[in-house]
Amino acid sequence: EMALAKAKELVSSNPVMVFSKSYCSFCTRVKQLLSQLGANYKVIELDVESDGSEIQSALAEWTAQRTVPNVFIGGNHIGGCDSVMGRHNGGKLVPLLTEAGAL
Amino acid sequence: EMALAKAKELVSSNPVMVFSKSYCSFCTRVKQLLSQLGANYKVIELDVESDGSEIQSALAEWTAQRTVPNVFIGGNHIGGCDSVMGRHNGGKLVPLLTEAGAL
Numbered sequence: 001e002m003a004l005a006k007a008k009e010l011v012s013s014n015p016v017m018v019f020s021k022s023y024c025s026f027c028t029r030v031k032q033l034l035s036q037l038g039a040n041y042k043v044i045e046l047d048v049e050s051d052g053s054e055i056q057s058a059l060a061e062w063t064a065q066r067t068v069p070n071v072f073i074g075g076n077h078i079g080g081c082d083s084v085m086g087r088h089n090g091g092k093l094v095p096l097l098t099e100a101g102a103l
Numbered sequence: 104e105m106a107l108a109k110a111k112e113l114v115s116s117n118p119v120m121v122f123s124k125s126y127c128s129f130c131t132r133v134k135q136l137l138s139q140l141g142a143n144y145k146v147i148e149l150d151v152e153s154d155g156s157e158i159q160s161a162l163a164e165w166t167a168q169r170t171v172p173n174v175f176i177g178g179n180h181i182g183g184c185d186s187v188m189g190r191h192n193g194g195k196l197v198p199l200l201t202e203a204g205a206l
């Protein structure tokens with residue numbers, strides 16, 4: 001269906017893809033970290049996008065994750081804020097971003 | 104107006120008052136911390152309460168804080184998640200809670 005195709009297209013055509021909500025502090029935290037690291041990333045605000053709720057449902061089916069932020073790096077599903085912060089604290093985020101061509 | 108009166112009543116009649124949204128991880132963090140500390144606290148989920156958006160507007164006028172979580176202890180405005188965590192890290196939260204009769 002349209003939303004799933006759109007989500008997959010966004011993920012495959014962006015080294016870093018962040019599905020977010022504009023009012024959400026957990027999403028802000030991830031976006032701020034990526035900005036601080038100088039990474040190139042694409043954001044879709046699901047509360048602003050006209051088909052945002054359809055995209056959120058499609059992501060839930062595809063990744064088994066219904067929540068935001070929902071982060072992909074190099075086409076791979078990373079997870080939410082905790083997952084991203086965990087990778088960063090373990091020194092694994094920068095290598096991932098570099099490998100994906102985002103840094 | 105009704106929502107402001109309701110907000111003030113909740114704050115004055117509860118040692119700890121947390122205005123929250125059920126889907127928000129920043130709110131969950133504050134509620135979890137208070138639970139871990141064994142504190143007695145009252146929560147209103149503004150996304151669930153029928154007059155939730157009116158209460159949020161009233162709180163914004165009253166405290167100059169439009170966001171959630173919005174936390175009061177002993178009738179005093181504490182602030183959001185960062186404020187609560189900051190007090191906790193500074194060892195100031197438990198004394199506040201004790202003083203307010205929440206512990």
Ligand SMILES: N[C@@H](CCC(=O)N[C@@H](CS)C(=O)NCC(=O)O)C(=O)O
Nearest residue numbers: 026067068069080081082126127128
């Ligand atoms: N542990 C998760 C928490 C994710 C979460 O609960 N996100 C909330 C917003 S903070 C959410 O998506 N709620 C449902 C919604 O907004 O549709 C993470 O680290 O990302």
Ligand SMILES: N[C@@H](CCC(=O)N[C@@H](CS)C(=O)NCC(=O)O)C(=O)O
Nearest residue numbers: 023024025129170171172183184185
């Ligand atoms: N730094 C603030 C962040 C507060 C914040 O931005 N909260 C968001 C949700 S995480 C919010 O209230 N957004 C607007 C809304 O939900 O009405 C805190 O520590 O509490």
Ligand code: FES
Nearest residue numbers: 024026127128129
């Ligand atoms: S909505 Fe508050 S942290 Fe996501």
